[in-house]
Amino acid sequence: MKPTLILVGADKGGVGKTTISRSLLDYFARKNVLTRAFDTENPRGSLKRFYPTVAEVVDLGNVAHQMRILDTMESANVPVTVVDLKAGNLSYALDLFERIGVLEAARSGVFNMGLMHVVGPSIASLDEIGEIAKYLQGIQYVVARNSINETNFFEWDESTHRKYFSAIPKAQEINVPKLNEMAYEQVDVAGVTFKDFIDNKSADGTQGKFSFVLRGYVKKWCSEIDDEFQRVQMLQDITSGGRAPTLV
Amino acid sequence: MAHTPTVYIIASDQNRNGKTLLARLLADYIMLDGRDPFMIDTDSPDGPLRNYFPGRTAVADFAQMQGQMKLFDTILGSPGRDYVVDLSARHLEGFFKATSELDFFAEVKSVGFRVILFFIVDRSVSSLKSAHTHEHIAGIDLFVPVINEFIGSNWLKADGAMFIPALPQALAFAISDKRFSLRSYVLGEMQNLPEDLRPTLTSFMFDVLSNFSNLEPLISLKSLRD
Numbered sequence: 001m002k003p004t005l006i007l008v009g010a011d012k013g014g015v016g017k018t019t020i021s022r023s024l025l026d027y028f029a030r031k032n033v034l035t036r037a038f039d040t041e042n043p044r045g046s047l048k049r050f051y052p053t054v055a056e057v058v059d060l061g062n063v064a065h066q067m068r069i070l071d072t073m074e075s076a077n078v079p080v081t082v083v084d085l086k087a088g089n090l091s092y093a094l095d096l097f098e099r100i101g102v103l104e105a106a107r108s109g110v111f112n113m114g115l116m117h118v119v120g121p122s123i124a125s126l127d128e129i130g131e132i133a134k135y136l137q138g139i140q141y142v143v144a145r146n147s148i149n150e151t152n153f154f155e156w157d158e159s160t161h162r163k164y165f166s167a168i169p170k171a172q173e174i175n176v177p178k179l180n181e182m183a184y185e186q187v188d189v190a191g192v193t194f195k196d197f198i199d200n201k202s203a204d205g206t207q208g209k210f211s212f213v214l215r216g217y218v219k220k221w222c223s224e225i226d227d228e229f230q231r232v233q234m235l236q237d238i239t240s241g242g243r244a245p246t247l248v
Numbered sequence: 249m250a251h252t253p254t255v256y257i258i259a260s261d262q263n264r265n266g267k268t269l270l271a272r273l274l275a276d277y278i279m280l281d282g283r284d285p286f287m288i289d290t291d292s293p294d295g296p297l298r299n300y301f302p303g304r305t306a307v308a309d310f311a312q313m314q315g316q317m318k319l320f321d322t323i324l325g326s327p328g329r330d331y332v333v334d335l336s337a338r339h340l341e342g343f344f345k346a347t348s349e350l351d352f353f354a355e356v357k358s359v360g361f362r363v364i365l366f367f368i369v370d371r372s373v374s375s376l377k378s379a380h381t382h383e384h385i386a387g388i389d390l391f392v393p394v395i396n397e398f399i400g401s402n403w404l405k406a407d408g409a410m411f412i413p414a415l416p417q418a419l420a421f422a423i424s425d426k427r428f429s430l431r432s433y434v435l436g437e438m439q440n441l442p443e444d445l446r447p448t449l450t451s452f453m454f455d456v457l458s459n460f461s462n463l464e465p466l467i468s469l470k471s472l473r474d
Contacts, residue, residue: 182314212320212321212355213350217349220350
Protein backbone atom coordinates (compact mmCIF):
# COMPACT_ATOMS: atom_id res chain seq x y z
CA MET A 1 0.00 0.00 0.00
CA LYS A 2 1.16 3.50 -0.80
CA PRO A 3 2.30 5.65 2.13
CA THR A 4 0.30 8.74 3.00
CA LEU A 5 1.63 12.17 3.92
CA ILE A 6 -0.77 14.22 6.01
CA LEU A 7 -0.05 17.89 6.58
CA VAL A 8 -1.80 19.55 9.49
CA GLY A 9 -1.80 23.31 9.21
CA ALA A 10 -3.49 26.49 10.28
CA ASP A 11 -3.08 30.13 9.39
CA LYS A 12 -2.75 31.22 12.97
CA GLY A 13 -1.78 29.79 16.31
CA GLY A 14 -4.17 28.72 19.01
CA VAL A 15 -6.78 27.09 16.81
CA GLY A 16 -5.86 23.64 18.06
CA LYS A 17 -3.55 22.45 15.32
CA THR A 18 -1.39 20.34 17.57
CA THR A 19 -4.49 18.93 19.21
CA ILE A 20 -5.69 17.73 15.81
CA SER A 21 -2.28 16.21 15.08
CA ARG A 22 -2.42 14.46 18.41
CA SER A 23 -5.95 13.21 17.78
CA LEU A 24 -4.87 11.91 14.39
CA LEU A 25 -1.89 10.04 15.83
CA ASP A 26 -4.12 8.68 18.57
CA TYR A 27 -6.71 7.65 16.04
CA PHE A 28 -4.17 5.67 14.06
CA ALA A 29 -2.79 4.13 17.24
CA ARG A 30 -6.29 2.92 18.14
CA LYS A 31 -6.59 1.48 14.62
CA ASN A 32 -3.17 -0.18 14.88
CA VAL A 33 -1.73 1.86 12.03
CA LEU A 34 1.95 2.80 12.44
CA THR A 35 2.76 6.49 12.18
CA ARG A 36 5.67 8.87 12.00
CA ALA A 37 5.26 12.49 13.03
CA PHE A 38 7.21 15.64 12.34
CA ASP A 39 6.80 18.81 14.27
CA THR A 40 7.96 21.95 12.45
CA GLU A 41 7.56 24.06 15.56
CA ASN A 42 11.35 24.28 15.63
CA PRO A 43 13.01 24.12 18.13
CA ARG A 44 10.28 23.73 20.76
CA GLY A 45 8.00 21.07 19.31
CA SER A 46 4.93 20.62 21.47
CA LEU A 47 3.94 17.48 19.58
CA LYS A 48 7.22 15.90 20.61
CA ARG A 49 6.25 16.29 24.26
CA PHE A 50 3.22 14.05 23.80
CA TYR A 51 4.83 11.61 21.38
CA PRO A 52 8.50 11.47 22.38
CA THR A 53 9.11 8.24 20.50
CA VAL A 54 7.09 9.00 17.37
CA ALA A 55 7.61 12.69 16.76
CA GLU A 56 10.71 14.45 15.48
CA VAL A 57 11.26 18.18 15.47
CA VAL A 58 12.34 19.54 12.07
CA ASP A 59 12.97 22.82 10.33
CA LEU A 60 11.16 22.83 7.00
CA GLY A 61 13.51 25.44 5.56
CA ASN A 62 16.45 23.14 6.07
CA VAL A 63 17.14 20.83 3.12
CA ALA A 64 18.54 18.04 5.27
CA HIS A 65 15.35 18.13 7.33
CA GLN A 66 13.18 18.09 4.20
CA MET A 67 15.00 14.97 3.15
CA ARG A 68 14.38 13.38 6.51
CA ILE A 69 10.67 13.65 5.94
CA LEU A 70 10.31 13.16 2.23
CA ASP A 71 13.08 10.88 1.04
CA THR A 72 12.11 8.34 3.66
CA MET A 73 8.41 8.27 2.74
CA GLU A 74 8.70 4.92 0.98
CA SER A 75 11.70 3.41 2.72
CA ALA A 76 10.40 4.01 6.24
CA ASN A 77 7.74 1.34 5.76
CA VAL A 78 5.36 3.32 7.90
CA PRO A 79 2.01 3.88 6.25
CA VAL A 80 1.31 7.34 7.67
CA THR A 81 3.48 10.42 8.09
CA VAL A 82 1.92 13.37 9.91
CA VAL A 83 3.57 16.76 9.61
CA ASP A 84 2.40 19.39 12.08
CA LEU A 85 3.13 22.70 10.36
CA LYS A 86 4.12 25.73 12.35
CA ALA A 87 1.30 28.24 12.86
CA GLY A 88 0.95 30.59 9.91
CA ASN A 89 3.25 28.44 7.84
CA LEU A 90 0.66 26.75 5.69
CA SER A 91 1.07 28.72 2.47
CA TYR A 92 4.83 28.73 2.88
CA ALA A 93 4.95 24.96 3.27
CA LEU A 94 2.68 24.32 0.32
CA ASP A 95 4.68 26.70 -1.83
CA LEU A 96 7.89 25.00 -0.76
CA PHE A 97 6.47 21.55 -1.46
CA GLU A 98 5.32 22.71 -4.87
CA ARG A 99 8.79 24.04 -5.69
CA ILE A 100 10.70 20.96 -4.59
CA GLY A 101 8.31 18.62 -6.37
CA VAL A 102 6.52 17.04 -3.42
CA LEU A 103 3.07 17.99 -4.65
CA GLU A 104 3.94 16.75 -8.11
CA ALA A 105 5.02 13.40 -6.64
CA ALA A 106 1.73 13.13 -4.82
CA ARG A 107 -0.25 14.01 -7.96
CA SER A 108 1.58 11.42 -9.99
CA GLY A 109 0.79 8.82 -7.37
CA VAL A 110 4.17 8.15 -5.74
CA PHE A 111 2.38 8.56 -2.42
CA ASN A 112 -0.95 9.86 -1.20
CA MET A 113 -1.18 13.26 0.30
CA GLY A 114 -3.73 15.10 2.39
CA LEU A 115 -4.00 18.46 4.00
CA MET A 116 -5.92 18.90 7.20
CA HIS A 117 -6.59 22.59 7.53
CA VAL A 118 -7.53 23.54 11.06
CA VAL A 119 -9.69 26.62 11.33
CA GLY A 120 -11.21 28.61 14.12
CA PRO A 121 -14.50 30.41 13.72
CA SER A 122 -13.09 33.65 12.32
CA ILE A 123 -13.53 34.64 8.69
CA ALA A 124 -9.77 35.15 8.26
CA SER A 125 -9.49 31.40 8.23
CA LEU A 126 -11.71 31.19 5.20
CA ASP A 127 -9.57 33.73 3.39
CA GLU A 128 -6.68 31.38 3.71
CA ILE A 129 -8.67 28.65 2.01
CA GLY A 130 -8.87 30.84 -1.08
CA GLU A 131 -5.17 31.48 -0.94
CA ILE A 132 -4.08 27.87 -0.85
CA ALA A 133 -6.64 26.48 -3.29
CA LYS A 134 -4.17 26.60 -6.17
CA TYR A 135 -1.94 24.00 -4.54
CA LEU A 136 -4.61 21.50 -3.79
CA GLN A 137 -5.06 19.70 -7.07
CA GLY A 138 -4.60 15.98 -6.46
CA ILE A 139 -4.48 16.42 -2.74
CA GLN A 140 -7.21 15.42 -0.36
CA TYR A 141 -8.26 18.58 1.42
CA VAL A 142 -10.01 18.43 4.77
CA VAL A 143 -11.17 21.45 6.74
CA ALA A 144 -11.28 20.70 10.44
CA ARG A 145 -13.53 23.13 12.24
CA ASN A 146 -12.21 23.10 15.71
CA SER A 147 -14.53 23.81 18.61
CA ILE A 148 -12.28 22.27 21.20
CA ASN A 149 -11.42 25.49 22.99
CA GLU A 150 -14.30 27.51 21.72
CA THR A 151 -17.51 28.22 23.44
CA ASN A 152 -19.07 30.09 20.53
CA PHE A 153 -20.77 28.26 17.77
CA PHE A 154 -19.49 28.09 14.21
CA GLU A 155 -21.77 29.96 11.88
CA TRP A 156 -20.49 30.36 8.36
CA ASP A 157 -22.98 31.93 6.08
CA GLU A 158 -23.91 29.87 3.10
CA SER A 159 -22.64 32.16 0.34
CA THR A 160 -19.20 32.79 1.84
CA HIS A 161 -18.89 29.10 2.43
CA ARG A 162 -19.78 28.24 -1.18
CA LYS A 163 -17.43 30.86 -2.54
CA TYR A 164 -14.42 29.28 -0.91
CA PHE A 165 -15.33 25.67 -1.23
CA SER A 166 -16.28 25.87 -4.89
CA ALA A 167 -12.57 26.30 -5.65
CA ILE A 168 -11.80 22.92 -4.10
CA PRO A 169 -14.15 20.28 -5.44
CA LYS A 170 -13.06 17.33 -3.29
CA ALA A 171 -12.99 19.21 0.00
CA GLN A 172 -14.36 17.54 3.08
CA GLU A 173 -15.29 19.15 6.36
CA ILE A 174 -15.11 17.72 9.83
CA ASN A 175 -16.09 19.17 13.16
CA VAL A 176 -13.86 18.65 16.14
CA PRO A 177 -16.17 18.58 19.15
CA LYS A 178 -15.63 20.53 22.32
CA LEU A 179 -13.71 18.88 25.11
CA ASN A 180 -14.27 20.00 28.67
CA GLU A 181 -11.55 22.51 29.56
CA MET A 182 -10.51 20.82 32.73
CA ALA A 183 -10.14 17.48 30.98
CA TYR A 184 -8.10 19.10 28.22
CA GLU A 185 -5.83 20.79 30.74
CA GLN A 186 -5.24 17.62 32.71
CA VAL A 187 -4.14 15.71 29.60
CA ASP A 188 -1.92 18.63 28.76
CA VAL A 189 -0.35 18.77 32.22
CA ALA A 190 0.16 15.01 32.22
CA GLY A 191 1.91 15.25 28.83
CA VAL A 192 0.44 11.96 27.67
CA THR A 193 -1.54 10.88 24.64
CA PHE A 194 -5.32 10.94 24.84
CA LYS A 195 -5.25 7.16 24.63
CA ASP A 196 -2.91 6.79 27.60
CA PHE A 197 -4.96 9.28 29.57
CA ILE A 198 -8.09 7.20 28.96
CA ASP A 199 -6.17 4.06 29.94
CA ASN A 200 -4.89 5.84 33.08
CA LYS A 201 -1.23 5.50 32.10
CA SER A 202 1.22 8.25 33.00
CA ALA A 203 4.08 9.43 30.81
CA ASP A 204 6.58 7.06 32.42
CA GLY A 205 4.35 4.06 31.74
CA THR A 206 3.25 3.56 35.33
CA GLN A 207 -0.39 3.54 36.44
CA GLY A 208 -1.74 7.09 36.41
CA LYS A 209 -3.85 8.86 38.98
CA PHE A 210 -6.14 10.57 36.52
CA SER A 211 -9.71 11.36 37.44
CA PHE A 212 -12.23 8.75 36.32
CA VAL A 213 -14.59 11.56 35.37
CA LEU A 214 -12.04 13.36 33.20
CA ARG A 215 -10.91 10.11 31.61
CA GLY A 216 -14.53 9.37 30.82
CA TYR A 217 -15.04 12.71 29.12
CA VAL A 218 -11.83 12.36 27.12
CA LYS A 219 -12.96 8.91 26.05
CA LYS A 220 -16.32 10.24 24.95
CA TRP A 221 -14.62 13.07 23.06
CA CYS A 222 -12.29 10.62 21.32
CA SER A 223 -15.17 8.49 20.19
CA GLU A 224 -16.86 11.60 18.78
CA ILE A 225 -13.65 12.49 16.92
CA ASP A 226 -13.40 8.94 15.63
CA ASP A 227 -16.82 9.34 14.09
CA GLU A 228 -15.64 12.50 12.34
CA PHE A 229 -12.38 10.99 11.12
CA GLN A 230 -14.25 7.97 9.85
CA ARG A 231 -16.06 10.19 7.37
CA VAL A 232 -12.80 11.30 5.77
CA GLN A 233 -12.03 9.40 2.59
CA MET A 234 -8.26 9.61 2.97
CA LEU A 235 -8.38 8.22 6.51
CA GLN A 236 -10.84 5.50 5.55
CA ASP A 237 -8.43 4.35 2.88
CA ILE A 238 -5.57 4.17 5.36
CA THR A 239 -7.42 2.31 8.08
CA SER A 240 -9.08 -0.09 5.65
CA GLY A 241 -5.66 -0.66 4.03
CA GLY A 242 -7.56 -0.53 0.77
CA ARG A 243 -7.48 1.44 -2.41
CA ALA A 244 -5.86 4.79 -2.94
CA PRO A 245 -8.08 7.86 -2.74
CA THR A 246 -9.62 9.02 -5.96
CA LEU A 247 -7.58 11.95 -7.11
CA VAL A 248 -8.89 14.98 -8.90
CA MET B 249 -22.98 -12.60 55.69
CA ALA B 250 -20.52 -9.90 54.68
CA HIS B 251 -22.16 -6.74 53.45
CA THR B 252 -21.61 -5.64 49.86
CA PRO B 253 -20.46 -2.01 49.67
CA THR B 254 -23.33 -0.05 48.21
CA VAL B 255 -23.87 3.24 46.44
CA TYR B 256 -27.30 4.46 47.52
CA ILE B 257 -28.78 7.19 45.37
CA ILE B 258 -31.69 9.25 46.69
CA ALA B 259 -33.49 10.93 43.83
CA SER B 260 -36.68 12.56 42.71
CA ASP B 261 -37.77 14.82 39.91
CA GLN B 262 -39.32 17.23 42.41
CA ASN B 263 -37.92 19.34 45.23
CA ARG B 264 -39.07 19.44 48.81
CA ASN B 265 -40.58 16.02 49.03
CA GLY B 266 -38.37 14.40 51.63
CA LYS B 267 -35.13 13.44 49.86
CA THR B 268 -32.92 14.77 52.59
CA LEU B 269 -35.05 13.17 55.31
CA LEU B 270 -34.78 9.85 53.48
CA ALA B 271 -31.01 10.26 53.03
CA ARG B 272 -30.72 11.03 56.71
CA LEU B 273 -32.78 8.03 57.76
CA LEU B 274 -30.76 5.79 55.48
CA ALA B 275 -27.43 7.09 56.78
CA ASP B 276 -28.57 6.52 60.35
CA TYR B 277 -29.79 3.03 59.47
CA ILE B 278 -26.42 2.16 57.91
CA MET B 279 -24.56 3.38 60.99
CA LEU B 280 -26.93 1.52 63.35
CA ASP B 281 -26.10 -1.52 61.25
CA GLY B 282 -22.46 -1.03 62.21
CA ARG B 283 -21.29 0.27 58.86
CA ASP B 284 -19.41 3.44 57.99
CA PRO B 285 -21.22 5.44 55.29
CA PHE B 286 -20.04 8.58 53.55
CA MET B 287 -22.58 11.08 52.29
CA ILE B 288 -22.45 13.22 49.15
CA ASP B 289 -24.91 16.07 48.99
CA THR B 290 -25.38 17.66 45.57
CA ASP B 291 -27.46 20.48 46.97
CA SER B 292 -24.67 23.04 46.80
CA PRO B 293 -23.90 25.35 48.50
CA ASP B 294 -26.30 24.53 51.38
CA GLY B 295 -25.67 20.80 51.68
CA PRO B 296 -28.28 20.20 54.40
CA LEU B 297 -27.05 16.65 54.93
CA ARG B 298 -23.75 18.01 56.17
CA ASN B 299 -25.54 19.56 59.16
CA TYR B 300 -26.64 16.14 60.33
CA PHE B 301 -23.45 14.27 59.50
CA PRO B 302 -20.57 16.70 59.79
CA GLY B 303 -17.25 15.07 59.04
CA ARG B 304 -18.75 12.40 56.85
CA THR B 305 -20.51 14.49 54.20
CA ALA B 306 -19.09 16.12 51.09
CA VAL B 307 -21.02 18.81 49.26
CA ALA B 308 -20.55 18.55 45.51
CA ASP B 309 -22.05 20.98 43.01
CA PHE B 310 -22.89 18.64 40.19
CA ALA B 311 -23.31 21.53 37.74
CA GLN B 312 -19.53 21.99 37.84
CA MET B 313 -16.91 19.58 36.54
CA GLN B 314 -15.21 19.78 39.95
CA GLY B 315 -18.45 18.66 41.55
CA GLN B 316 -18.76 15.69 39.22
CA MET B 317 -15.18 14.74 40.05
CA LYS B 318 -15.85 15.12 43.75
CA LEU B 319 -18.83 12.80 43.50
CA PHE B 320 -17.60 10.09 41.14
CA ASP B 321 -13.90 10.16 41.95
CA THR B 322 -14.53 10.11 45.70
CA ILE B 323 -16.61 6.96 45.39
CA LEU B 324 -14.17 5.22 43.07
CA GLY B 325 -11.18 6.48 45.01
CA SER B 326 -12.19 4.78 48.26
CA PRO B 327 -14.27 1.72 47.51
CA GLY B 328 -15.23 -0.74 50.23
CA ARG B 329 -17.61 1.51 52.15
CA ASP B 330 -21.17 2.66 51.64
CA TYR B 331 -22.07 5.94 49.97
CA VAL B 332 -25.31 7.86 50.19
CA VAL B 333 -25.80 10.32 47.35
CA ASP B 334 -28.49 12.94 47.93
CA LEU B 335 -29.34 14.05 44.41
CA SER B 336 -31.10 17.40 43.97
CA ALA B 337 -33.97 17.40 41.52
CA ARG B 338 -32.15 19.92 39.33
CA HIS B 339 -29.25 17.50 38.86
CA LEU B 340 -31.37 14.42 38.26
CA GLU B 341 -31.08 14.49 34.48
CA GLY B 342 -27.44 15.60 34.40
CA PHE B 343 -26.44 12.92 36.87
CA PHE B 344 -27.88 10.04 34.89
CA LYS B 345 -26.60 11.50 31.62
CA ALA B 346 -23.12 11.56 33.13
CA THR B 347 -23.34 8.07 34.62
CA SER B 348 -24.29 6.75 31.22
CA GLU B 349 -21.65 8.74 29.29
CA LEU B 350 -18.93 7.79 31.74
CA ASP B 351 -20.21 4.24 32.20
CA PHE B 352 -20.03 4.92 35.91
CA PHE B 353 -22.15 2.02 37.11
CA ALA B 354 -20.01 -0.53 35.26
CA GLU B 355 -16.95 1.04 36.86
CA VAL B 356 -18.36 0.93 40.41
CA LYS B 357 -19.35 -2.71 39.84
CA SER B 358 -15.82 -3.51 38.78
CA VAL B 359 -14.57 -2.35 42.18
CA GLY B 360 -17.18 -4.35 44.07
CA PHE B 361 -20.08 -1.97 44.65
CA ARG B 362 -23.73 -2.48 44.03
CA VAL B 363 -26.13 0.35 43.27
CA ILE B 364 -29.53 1.03 44.83
CA LEU B 365 -31.72 3.86 43.60
CA PHE B 366 -34.45 5.31 45.82
CA PHE B 367 -36.91 7.43 43.91
CA ILE B 368 -39.51 9.51 45.73
CA VAL B 369 -42.69 9.54 43.69
CA ASP B 370 -45.09 12.32 44.54
CA ARG B 371 -48.63 13.07 43.40
CA SER B 372 -47.80 14.58 40.03
CA VAL B 373 -48.08 12.64 36.80
CA SER B 374 -44.65 13.89 35.77
CA SER B 375 -43.15 12.37 38.89
CA LEU B 376 -44.71 9.01 38.12
CA LYS B 377 -43.43 9.22 34.56
CA SER B 378 -39.96 10.16 35.73
CA ALA B 379 -39.96 7.24 38.18
CA HIS B 380 -40.78 4.86 35.36
CA THR B 381 -38.00 6.19 33.14
CA HIS B 382 -35.52 5.69 35.97
CA GLU B 383 -36.86 2.29 36.94
CA HIS B 384 -34.86 0.36 34.37
CA ILE B 385 -31.58 2.20 34.15
CA ALA B 386 -28.82 -0.24 33.28
CA GLY B 387 -26.41 -0.97 36.08
CA ILE B 388 -28.81 -0.33 38.97
CA ASP B 389 -29.26 -3.42 41.12
CA LEU B 390 -32.41 -2.32 42.85
CA PHE B 391 -34.92 0.41 42.15
CA VAL B 392 -36.93 1.40 45.21
CA PRO B 393 -39.95 3.66 44.64
CA VAL B 394 -40.64 5.67 47.76
CA ILE B 395 -43.97 7.00 48.97
CA ASN B 396 -43.78 9.85 51.43
CA GLU B 397 -47.17 9.85 53.13
CA PHE B 398 -46.83 13.51 54.07
CA ILE B 399 -46.53 14.50 50.39
CA GLY B 400 -48.73 11.81 48.90
CA SER B 401 -47.96 9.73 45.87
CA ASN B 402 -49.26 8.37 42.62
CA TRP B 403 -47.36 5.14 43.05
CA LEU B 404 -49.47 2.14 44.05
CA LYS B 405 -48.49 1.28 47.58
CA ALA B 406 -48.72 -2.42 46.89
CA ASP B 407 -46.33 -2.19 43.98
CA GLY B 408 -43.08 -2.77 45.87
CA ALA B 409 -42.82 0.74 47.27
CA MET B 410 -41.15 1.85 50.45
CA PHE B 411 -43.48 3.81 52.70
CA ILE B 412 -42.47 6.73 54.90
CA PRO B 413 -45.31 7.52 57.33
CA ALA B 414 -46.30 11.15 57.81
CA LEU B 415 -45.19 12.80 61.02
CA PRO B 416 -47.19 15.26 63.08
CA GLN B 417 -45.92 18.77 62.51
CA ALA B 418 -44.50 19.25 66.00
CA LEU B 419 -42.49 16.06 65.69
CA ALA B 420 -41.26 16.84 62.16
CA PHE B 421 -40.13 20.20 63.44
CA ALA B 422 -38.39 18.74 66.49
CA ILE B 423 -36.35 16.20 64.54
CA SER B 424 -35.39 18.69 61.83
CA ASP B 425 -33.09 20.36 64.37
CA LYS B 426 -29.58 19.67 63.21
CA ARG B 427 -28.55 18.64 66.72
CA PHE B 428 -31.20 15.94 66.84
CA SER B 429 -29.78 12.54 65.98
CA LEU B 430 -32.29 9.88 64.98
CA ARG B 431 -29.61 7.27 65.53
CA SER B 432 -29.03 8.38 69.10
CA TYR B 433 -32.77 8.39 69.68
CA VAL B 434 -33.04 4.78 68.60
CA LEU B 435 -30.13 4.00 70.91
CA GLY B 436 -32.08 5.46 73.84
CA GLU B 437 -31.09 9.11 74.01
CA MET B 438 -34.28 11.15 74.20
CA GLN B 439 -32.53 14.48 73.48
CA ASN B 440 -35.25 16.53 75.21
CA LEU B 441 -37.93 15.31 72.83
CA PRO B 442 -41.28 16.03 74.55
CA GLU B 443 -42.70 12.89 76.05
CA ASP B 444 -45.97 12.99 74.08
CA LEU B 445 -44.08 12.84 70.76
CA ARG B 446 -41.91 9.86 71.65
CA PRO B 447 -44.32 6.99 70.90
CA THR B 448 -44.93 8.36 67.39
CA LEU B 449 -41.24 8.75 66.64
CA THR B 450 -40.49 5.30 68.04
CA SER B 451 -43.06 3.65 65.82
CA PHE B 452 -41.95 5.79 62.84
CA MET B 453 -38.33 4.73 63.28
CA PHE B 454 -39.38 1.13 63.72
CA ASP B 455 -41.31 1.22 60.41
CA VAL B 456 -38.59 2.95 58.46
CA LEU B 457 -35.72 0.87 59.79
CA SER B 458 -37.56 -2.37 59.07
CA ASN B 459 -38.22 -1.08 55.56
CA PHE B 460 -34.49 -0.62 55.07
CA SER B 461 -33.61 -4.00 56.46
CA ASN B 462 -36.17 -5.57 54.12
CA LEU B 463 -34.14 -4.34 51.18
CA GLU B 464 -31.63 -7.16 51.51
CA PRO B 465 -34.16 -9.94 50.89
CA LEU B 466 -35.59 -7.80 48.07
CA ILE B 467 -32.20 -7.71 46.38
CA SER B 468 -31.75 -11.44 46.82
CA LEU B 469 -35.19 -12.06 45.33
CA LYS B 470 -34.46 -9.80 42.42
CA SER B 471 -31.16 -11.52 41.69
CA LEU B 472 -33.02 -14.86 41.74
CA ARG B 473 -35.56 -13.51 39.28
CA ASP B 474 -32.91 -12.10 37.00
